[in-house]
Amino acid sequence: MNTSTLHYVFDPLCGWCYAAAPLVQAGRAVPGLAITLHGGGMMTGPNRRTITPQWRDYVLPHDRRIAQLTAQPFGEAYFEGLLRDTKAVMDSEPPTTAILAAETLGGRGLDLLQRLQRAHYVEGRRIADAAVLRELAADIGLDSSAFAAAFEAHAGEPTRGHVAASRALLSRMGGGGFPSFALARGDGGLDRIDASPFLGRPEAWQQHLVQAAGQA
Known part of the structure; x- marks a missing residue:
């Protein structure tokens, strides 16, 4: 069976990547389709932040929109716990390192991202x-x-190097942020796939990937 590769540029702290999680799961069920993870480091280095009331006010409308659009669950421990903890640090680097580590242990990166x-x-x-x-x-x-x-x-430089490579790939894909998906073509090119029309519609996304992979 021919194998196609779907490149997925994500961040573990990206709400819209959480919105796309059911699409990723649906993609995993497409025969002959491999999904390669690229952590884009949305909140790394100078972009790390602690929770503030302003940050909570910024993310809440997005979270409510994601829940409405996709039925992805959000917990009280998140809304009334984490988002009110002004000592909590939002740093994408350690969870990205963890996902890279899990990927080397039997290809479990996507499983850990979901968790x-x-x-x-x-x-x-x-x-x-x-x-x-x-x-x-x-x-x-x-x-x-x-x-x-x-x-x-x-940890450290290997993860930061991965993030830099992911951002370069995102630029090559013509992606506008996280999440971004692109299917690798046989000639080495990349065909970006806009996932936004498929949010909340994992079955339609799966069918779209089957067709796109067949044409790649």
């Missing part, structure tokens, strides 16, 4: 904390020692 999103948006967990990341990796069945070693190997 991280649920932990953040439903359970109100602090997914920038190393201890929380270890717990979530264990939740999906990853060996604790193997995950710790892989996390250490990817």
Whole structure:
């Protein structure tokens, strides 16, 4: 069977990536389609931030829109816990490192991303904390020692290099932000796929990917 590759540029703290999570799951069920993850580092370096009332007021309308559009769940622990904790740090780098580590452990990056999103948006967990990341990796069945070693190997410069490469890919794709998807063509080119019309419609997205992969 021929294998096509869908490139997915994401961020673990991106609400619209959470909106697209059912689309990613639907894509995983397309025969012969491999999904390659690219963490874009939305909240890394100088873009890291702590929660503020202003930030809560900014994200709440987006979150309500995502829930309305996609039926993705949001928890009270997120709305009334995490979003009111002015000591909580929003930092994409540690969870991106964790996803890279999980990907080296049997290709479990997408599984961990899904778990991280649920932990953040439903359970109100602090997914920038190393201890929380270890717990979530264990939740999906990853060996604790193997995950710790892989996390250490990817921490720091390897993750920052991955983010830089992801941003370069995003530019090459013509993507406007997160989430962005592109299907690799046989000639090495990339065909960007706009996921926004498919939010809340994973079956239609899946059919679209089947057709697009067949033409790539």
